[in-house]
Amino acid sequence: MDWLVIQDYLPLYQEAMWLTLRIGWMGIILSIVLGLICATIVHNKVPILGRLVKIYIEMFRNTPLLVQLFFLYFGLPKVGLLIPAQTCGILGLALLGGSYMAETFRSGFEAIDRIQMETALSLGMTRGQAMRHVILPQAVSISVPAFVANIIFLLKETSVFSTISLMDLMFTAKDLIGLYYKTTECLFLLVVFYLIILLPVSILGSLIERRLRYAGFGD
Numbered sequence: 001m002d003w004l005v006i007q008d009y010l011p012l013y014q015e016a017m018w019l020t021l022r023i024g025w026m027g028i029i030l031s032i033v034l035g036l037i038c039a040t041i042v043h044n045k046v047p048i049l050g051r052l053v054k055i056y057i058e059m060f061r062n063t064p065l066l067v068q069l070f071f072l073y074f075g076l077p078k079v080g081l082l083i084p085a086q087t088c089g090i091l092g093l094a095l096l097g098g099s100y101m102a103e104t105f106r107s108g109f110e111a112i113d114r115i116q117m118e119t120a121l122s123l124g125m126t127r128g129q130a131m132r133h134v135i136l137p138q139a140v141s142i143s144v145p146a147f148v149a150n151i152i153f154l155l156k157e158t159s160v161f162s163t164i165s166l167m168d169l170m171f172t173a174k175d176l177i178g179l180y181y182k183t184t185e186c187l188f189l190l191v192v193f194y195l196i197i198l199l200p201v202s203i204l205g206s207l208i209e210r211r212l213r214y215a216g217f218g219d
Helices: 005-044 048-059 065-079 085-110 114-120 127-144 144-164 170-179 183-215
Strands: none
Touching: 005 048, 005 085, 005 144, 005 170, 005 183, 048 085, 065 085, 065 144, 085 127, 085 144, 114 127, 127 144, 144 170, 144 183, 170 183
16 A cells, blocks of 8 residues: 555545536436425325326436436437436436435325324314425435435545546546556545545434434334
């Protein structure tokens, strides 16, 4: 292990990490919003839209992110729709993540007894108010473990961004290995930087889950 080489490569990995985080978290935030909307539509059995959402969920959950990125980055330009690489990364991650987040939120909704909605309506709440103030907080607390697992999964999926020429961590590692053949040092830095990204999410998720359990949510 050449520590001088590692020291020289650190700035490149730091820059790649910020790119990975920026694209990853933008995609994840969009996936959360999309997943919540889709889960709400499915849970409320909205005609037509509910079926379209189910088709979307099944299609994106059962195709790899790599294939989706290839379609966005290489396929759409064939029909005249050119999307920048970073936008493709964000959109691809959001669409993939949205399908997983939708199932996570849906399972949270279904774990709540229907009588809670009926009780809220009988107290004078509208259906929207009941969803926002009664159902949604409980559904989110129940879904925390799966929710955190999805976030970690999506952050790891950013490793395929290199296939559309984004200078993420994986692209940087492969590029440096190809140029200088410092395989051990490059892979060591790759592992370290992914741990820097993923460990805080895992620890924070465990703390939130424990706090919710002690507070009595999710029981």
